[in-house]
Amino acid sequence: MNTISEVLSKNVARAAVVLMAVVMAGYLAARAVEFLVTFAAEAFLAAIGRPEIVIHGREIYLDYVIDAVLGLAIAGIIVMLVLRSRSNLGADRSAHADQPLHACPYCLSKIPVAATRCSFCTADVSPAGV
Numbered sequence: 001m002n003t004i005s006e007v008l009s010k011n012v013a014r015a016a017v018v019l020m021a022v023v024m025a026g027y028l029a030a031r032a033v034e035f036l037v038t039f040a041a042e043a044f045l046a047a048i049g050r051p052e053i054v055i056h057g058r059e060i061y062l063d064y065v066i067d068a069v070l071g072l073a074i075a076g077i078i079v080m081l082v083l084r085s086r087s088n089l090g091a092d093r094s095a096h097a098d099q100p101l102h103a104c105p106y107c108l109s110k111i112p113v114a115a116t117r118c119s120f121c122t123a124d125v126s127p128a129g130v
């Protein structure tokens, strides 16, 4: 049986890896999209001219504003999709809907008695009654 500190360090390490993967995927995707957004913004501004806004004597170019807004929006969408896909990992529970449930000993979520891994906290569990 795992000690509490073993379980904790395993889960903390797993969470750190997931967080790093999400951040890296989000960053790389945002950079790739930024490349495309820059082209779109350039094409748009080439069509309408290159208007500049002057605020307190400082010139603000519209293409920088469009780049920043689109880049942030797309990065946000990508991060949201990644997080959503991760939270859906255990979503296909309809196949196990008729199975009796018991509580996971680690997170106390209801999981099928025959499960060997918790679909909520991903801890290894022994099947109940075996």
Ligand SMILES: [Zn+2]
Pocket: 104, 105, 106, 107, 108, 109, 118, 119, 120, 121, 122, 123
């Ligand atoms: Zn669990």
